[in-house]
Amino acid sequence: MTDILTICRNIGRKFSSGGEHLSVLQDINCEIREGDRIVLAGPSGSGKTTLLHILGGLDRPTSGEIEWPSLGTIEQLRPRRIGFVFQSPSLFPALTAAQNVDLPAVLAGVETTPGYSRNLLSYFGLGELADKLPEELSGGQAQTVVMVRALALRPKLVLADEPTGQLDGTTARSFMDAVLEHVEGIGAALVVATHDEAIATRMATRWTVDHGRLICGKMKVVGT
Numbered sequence: 001m002t003d004i005l006t007i008c009r010n011i012g013r014k015f016s017s018g019g020e021h022l023s024v025l026q027d028i029n030c031e032i033r034e035g036d037r038i039v040l041a042g043p044s045g046s047g048k049t050t051l052l053h054i055l056g057g058l059d060r061p062t063s064g065e066i067e068w069p070s071l072g073t074i075e076q077l078r079p080r081r082i083g084f085v086f087q088s089p090s091l092f093p094a095l096t097a098a099q100n101v102d103l104p105a106v107l108a109g110v111e112t113t114p115g116y117s118r119n120l121l122s123y124f125g126l127g128e129l130a131d132k133l134p135e136e137l138s139g140g141q142a143q144t145v146v147m148v149r150a151l152a153l154r155p156k157l158v159l160a161d162e163p164t165g166q167l168d169g170t171t172a173r174s175f176m177d178a179v180l181e182h183v184e185g186i187g188a189a190l191v192v193a194t195h196d197e198a199i200a201t202r203m204a205t206r207w208t209v210d211h212g213r214l215i216c217g218k219m220k221v222v223g224t
Ligand SMILES: Nc1ncnc2c1ncn2[C@@H]1O[C@H](COP(=O)(O)OP(=O)(O)OP(=O)(O)O)[C@@H](O)[C@H]1O
Pocket: 015, 016, 017, 022, 024, 042, 043, 044, 045, 046, 047, 048, 049, 050, 051
């Protein structure tokens, strides 16, 4: 039996603003296991980002329970055990692409081998941009650097929110090839929220957020 990385029991998330209450997620039961490849689908505003944030320990459910049995406590999750890719590229503007990739290691006090971030950027086809500042990168290149940064500490779980949103179709497919190959290599589970069916069909399991509920199913995976 593979390890359970994350387990949710009857979780819900409500938001309150201006006296209005919005119930975004209700009675969600799910688990993520080692090696899982999950696409998180659903219309805009259905709650995909909200669920990813809860799975990554960035937000707390307002009801139910979440645990990370083989990852540890909520304080231990990021950046070493969970790599998180936010929907909008979030690079530090004063740091180069390579320095941005190095940042989680610096913050976590982990020593990396010289050239590690450059090699990782090269693996994703961005080796020549390692010394560029974020403002010198295209939106798609910046998004790729954000993914590289999330993978840098070899996390056990990678949660990615629309990671190909700024890439054209062909670039998105080769980017996902590199991501899937890399997560396989480091033995990480991957959950990707996306509207892109070409990406979705590459994942073994589909979770759909529908009116606040989560529908879980298996996918027929399209070969690489
Ligand atoms: N902090 C917040 N306060 C109030 N409402 C919020 C908050 N965060 C999210 N919401 C609301 O929760 C709902 C779900 O938002 P969420 O971003 O999770 O959807 P999504 O499925 O990721 O959408 P998209 O595909 O457009 O990224 C939306 O109606 C949004 O307005």
